[in-house]
Amino acid sequence: MALRELKVCLLGDTGVGKSSIVWRFVEDSFDPNINPTIGASFMTKTVQYQNELHKFLIWDTAGQERFRALAPMYYRGSAAAIIVYDITKEETFSTLKNWVKELRQHGPPNIVVAIAGNKCDLNDVREVLEKDAKDYADSINAVFVETSAKNAININELFLEISRRIPSSNASAATGKGFKLRRQSSEADHRCC
Amino acid sequence: MNEEYDVIVLGTGLTECILSGIMSVNGKKVLHMDRNCYYGGESASITPMEDLYKRFNIPGSPPESMGRGRDWNVDLVPKFLMANGQLVKMLLYTEVTRYLDFKVVEGSFVYKGGKIYKVPSTETEALASSLMGMFEKRRFKKFLNFVANFNENDPKTLEGVDPKKTTMLEVYKKFDLGQDVVDFTGHALALYRTDEYLQQPCLETVNRIKLYSESLARYGKSPYLYPLYGLGELPQGFARLSAIYGGTYMLNKQIEELVIENGKIVGVKSEGEIARCKQLICDPSYAPDSVTKVGQVIRVICILSHPIKNTNDANSCQIIIPQNQVNRKSDIYVCMISSAHNVAAQGKYIAIVSTTVETNDPEGEIRPALDLLEPIEQKFVSVCDMYAPSDLGTDSQIFISRTYDATTHFETTCNDIKDIYKRMTGSEFDFEEMKRKKEDIFGDNQ
Ligand SMILES: Cc1cc2nc3c(=O)[nH]c(=O)nc-3n(C[C@H](O)[C@H](O)[C@H](O)COP(=O)(O)OP(=O)(O)OC[C@H]3O[C@@H](n4cnc5c(N)ncnc54)[C@H](O)[C@@H]3O)c2cc1C
Ligand SMILES: Nc1nc2c(ncn2[C@@H]2O[C@H](COP(=O)(O)OP(=O)(O)OP(=O)(O)O)[C@@H](O)[C@H]2O)c(=O)[nH]1
Ligand SMILES: [Mg+2]
Numbered sequence: 001m002a003l004r005e006l007k008v009c010l011l012g013d014t015g016v017g018k019s020s021i022v023w024r025f026v027e028d029s030f031d032p033n034i035n036p037t038i039g040a041s042f043m044t045k046t047v048q049y050q051n052e053l054h055k056f057l058i059w060d061t062a063g064q065e066r067f068r069a070l071a072p073m074y075y076r077g078s079a080a081a082i083i084v085y086d087i088t089k090e091e092t093f094s095t096l097k098n099w100v101k102e103l104r105q106h107g108p109p110n111i112v113v114a115i116a117g118n119k120c121d122l123n124d125v126r127e128v129l130e131k132d133a134k135d136y137a138d139s140i141n142a143v144f145v146e147t148s149a150k151n152a153i154n155i156n157e158l159f160l161e162i163s164r165r166i167p168s169s170n171a172s173a174a175t176g177k178g179f180k181l182r183r184q185s186s187e188a189d190h191r192c193c
Numbered sequence: 194m195n196e197e198y199d200v201i202v203l204g205t206g207l208t209e210c211i212l213s214g215i216m217s218v219n220g221k222k223v224l225h226m227d228r229n230c231y232y233g234g235e236s237a238s239i240t241p242m243e244d245l246y247k248r249f250n251i252p253g254s255p256p257e258s259m260g261r262g263r264d265w266n267v268d269l270v271p272k273f274l275m276a277n278g279q280l281v282k283m284l285l286y287t288e289v290t291r292y293l294d295f296k297v298v299e300g301s302f303v304y305k306g307g308k309i310y311k312v313p314s315t316e317t318e319a320l321a322s323s324l325m326g327m328f329e330k331r332r333f334k335k336f337l338n339f340v341a342n343f344n345e346n347d348p349k350t351l352e353g354v355d356p357k358k359t360t361m362l363e364v365y366k367k368f369d370l371g372q373d374v375v376d377f378t379g380h381a382l383a384l385y386r387t388d389e390y391l392q393q394p395c396l397e398t399v400n401r402i403k404l405y406s407e408s409l410a411r412y413g414k415s416p417y418l419y420p421l422y423g424l425g426e427l428p429q430g431f432a433r434l435s436a437i438y439g440g441t442y443m444l445n446k447q448i449e450e451l452v453i454e455n456g457k458i459v460g461v462k463s464e465g466e467i468a469r470c471k472q473l474i475c476d477p478s479y480a481p482d483s484v485t486k487v488g489q490v491i492r493v494i495c496i497l498s499h500p501i502k503n504t505n506d507a508n509s510c511q512i513i514i515p516q517n518q519v520n521r522k523s524d525i526y527v528c529m530i531s532s533a534h535n536v537a538a539q540g541k542y543i544a545i546v547s548t549t550v551e552t553n554d555p556e557g558e559i560r561p562a563l564d565l566l567e568p569i570e571q572k573f574v575s576v577c578d579m580y581a582p583s584d585l586g587t588d589s590q591i592f593i594s595r596t597y598d599a600t601t602h603f604e605t606t607c608n609d610i611k612d613i614y615k616r617m618t619g620s621e622f623d624f625e626e627m628k629r630k631k632e633d634i635f636g637d638n639q
Binding site for chain 2: 026027042043044045046047052055058062063064066067068069072073074076170177180181182183
């Protein structure tokens with residue numbers, strides 16, 4: 001089965017649950033005391049989509065978005081971006097447009113955009129209507145779901161929807177690809193002893 | 194930002210970002226700021242092309258023929274990575290290499306009598322090269338064999354040479370190598386910028402040639418690597434490492450003052466607020482009163498619509514013009530990359546010429562290199578002063594990096610990093626210090 005590596009980056013205000021969403025997807029767990037700053041360097045998960053394997057390489061912001069210091073490297077080569085807001089905080093939805101704009105400016109031209117309204121388990125303190133968000137997402141042709149990292153709602157669906165939207169074969173990306181540096185086997189041997 | 198940090202870092206050049214990463218990984222609380230709105234400082238890759246025109250005060254906007262502005266990522270400082278070099282080691286130890294993709298530079302060339310030749314570095318290549326005559330080839334082959342087998346601790350391999358006493362000049366004599374072969378061996382394989390090494394014991398030079406061959410053996414075509422999207426990706430990668438380990442990043446911050454009490458740094462004032470710290474790392478531009486000028490380097494960025502002649506249409510290459518070929522003291526370098534590296538619009542090439550300035554007419558000095566590149570679509574010329582810190586920072590706890598020099602590699606940069614590390618911590622730099630301190634890679638495989 002063909003394996004495709006798909007880089008996905010996360011965007012959104014601090015505290016909306018970006019790391020929690022990734023954690024739920026990759027490790028299927030939820031930590032209410034997740035450290036707000038220290039992200040993981042690298043998270044991957046492979047899922048089957050039709051007759052392909054999609055290996056998601058997920059980049060979390062590592063807090064660099066807090067003072068608008070995300071590096072262009074962050075967006076580079078991304079197949080998709082997930083922009084997260086918190087349904088219980090109106091201002092995290094208002095800033096969504098800025099993230100979309102940022103992405104248009106710095107991201108690859110054909111990037112798939114997904115919007116996740118997180119913390120939908122907290123429906124009683126909701127500030128953002130699902131319909132408003134859905135309308136906005138439709139207007140920019142983005143995937144939209146409300147999620148709960150806490151209760152594992154719609155997390156897998158979010159990524160499945162991304163798989164669905166990714167063009168079936170991106171021939172352009174295949175040309176002129178570079179390679180990753182690796183240790184020489186002798187060095188690797190050293191390491192494990 | 195009104196907080197207390199262990200270390201504040203000013204400027205996001207490669208040196209600063211690597212040090213920031215090392216400090217964060219080792220549990221220090223780091224605040225990292227830059228006055229620019231982009232990462233990389235002097236080691237940035239400039240994008241889009243419009244910004245490069247502005248930066249060099251070129252009137253008007255880029256012509257249509259330059260293609261899309263966003264397709265360009267133009268390095269300000271030309272350098273390549275040695276496949277077996279120290280920077281590669283740092284990338285591997287920190288696993289920053291996960292964020293980057295590389296390509297092998299397609300060839301290394303050397304200038305002789307107005308022409309350029311591929312640098313032969315293996316027996317087969319040497320035997321095919323037109324750089325040497327028939328008999329010279331045999332002697333060079335013997336020399337390469339000698340170097341490959343050379344083991345300091347095994348007298349059988351030394352053929353009577355004393356690694357610590359015999360000079361390199363004597364070794365060349367022993368193999369009866371002519372001036373041209375000596376030139377390219379010293380400058381294109383051992384990568385010396387001047388001829389001073391000839392009078393020194395041969396061990397260092399032999400090891401450098403070994404390094405070249407081993408780096409070459411790793412990927413084939415050449416010993417050099419280049420990251421897709423430009424060298425500016427390197428500082429960004431290490432900045433991400435620092436952020437993952439808790440480093441705080443702020444761009445576009447004007448720095449008003451380094452706050453010093455009793456001769457020691459206590460904080461940095463920016464936009465009216467003071468962030469306190471115990472130690473400060475910065476590039477020379479943030480501490481102009483504490484640095485000394487140590488020379489000048491000229492760099493000319495040339496945009497071409499063709500590969501360099503006689504390079505077999507390589508999409509990337511290095512050309513070394515040894516100093517004595519053009520009556521100089523230091524070598525002239527050309528580093529060329531192209532759209533194949535996602536740094537230029539389709540069909541375009543970027544060749545950067547650089548050397549240490551020796552006269553009042555730096556542009557005149559690099560003419561032989563420019564002649565190899567014609568026709569040049571657009572030139573961007575810079576002559577920069579190079580600075581070094583005036584003191585070690587022991588009292589002030591202000592640690593200033595050195596300006597990137599004319600060398601086309603990261604050796605001196607890595608040495609500067611190791612040196613600053615030692616001055617800051619009091620202990621010798623150890624690559625192990627760069628290893629990530631916790632398991633932070635999750636998911637399926639690796
Ligand atoms: C065009 C060109 C010109 C060069 N000119 C010079 C020069 O003028 N002076 C100079 O010193 N080097 C010079 N070098 C060689 C350079 O030091 C490295 O061998 C390599 O090019 C640097 O690549 P890197 O920084 O990616 O790896 P590096 O980190 O530099 O890897 C080099 C490895 O070899 C060892 N090494 C290499 N060079 C040295 C050195 N100078 N001293 C101690 N150890 C060394 C290092 O310990 C390291 O392990 C030049 C290289 C190039 C490509
Ligand atoms: N109730 C509820 N809480 C959540 C959910 N997702 C995340 N949280 C909580 O929201 C807080 C922030 O979550 P993070 O995942 O750290 O958010 P982030 O967007 O990564 O934040 P930064 O890394 O600081 O930018 C944590 O306390 C989480 O426990 C959710 O679905 N429901
Ligand atoms: Mg987070």
